[in-house]
Amino acid sequence: MEQIIRTYGKVLLEGVVAAWLLLLILSQIRDGDGNRGIFQIVGAQIGSESTDYRAYTDFDVYETDASKAPPVIRYLGENQIQVGECCLSDYIEAESCSGTKLPIKIVEVFDQSGAEVACEEEMRVVFAEAGIYTIKVQAIDERNKRTVRLIRIPVNE
Numbered sequence: 001m002e003q004i005i006r007t008y009g010k011v012l013l014e015g016v017v018a019a020w021l022l023l024l025i026l027s028q029i030r031d032g033d034g035n036r037g038i039f040q041i042v043g044a045q046i047g048s049e050s051t052d053y054r055a056y057t058d059f060d061v062y063e064t065d066a067s068k069a070p071p072v073i074r075y076l077g078e079n080q081i082q083v084g085e086c087c088l089s090d091y092i093e094a095e096s097c098s099g100t101k102l103p104i105k106i107v108e109v110f111d112q113s114g115a116e117v118a119c120e121e122e123m124r125v126v127f128a129e130a131g132i133y134t135i136k137v138q139a140i141d142e143r144n145k146r147t148v149r150l151i152r153i154p155v156n157e
Contacts, residue, residue: 094139
């Protein structure tokens with residue numbers, strides 16, 4: 001055991017001393033710009049790059065399109081909806097920021113108790129009884145901006 005400690009102890013002690021001397025030498029070096037240590041000196045010599053995204057025309061187009069408003073969905077509530085079959089596209093419209101009319105999609109229709117009401121492909125819904133119905137409507141414009149809105153519609157007898 002004593003022989004192992006003598007043999008490997010010297011190697012371990014020499015390794016620790018060499019590492020300490022190397023660290024001391026590398027951390028005490030200074031260059032003409034005032035950088036101290038080998039890592040700061042090398043880091044100061046490596047140039048940093050920055051990209052000016054304004055030079056790309058695609059970025060300007062993206063920024064312009066991203067700043068435009070999403071579609072607006074409106075409920076045209078002048079005409080009262082009566083109990084029975086109704087075409088919701090007569091009462092709801094969507095418009096893009098440029099003023100173009102957009103097609104709407106009825107996602108879900110719920111009655112006042114929260115039960116889902118069936119909606120056909122032509123946006124025809126049968127309102128079985130009077131009350132406040134909640135309609136989830138979606139519109140997507142030509143730039144793929146999407147608006148989803150919940151509209152509460154009163155249905156009278």
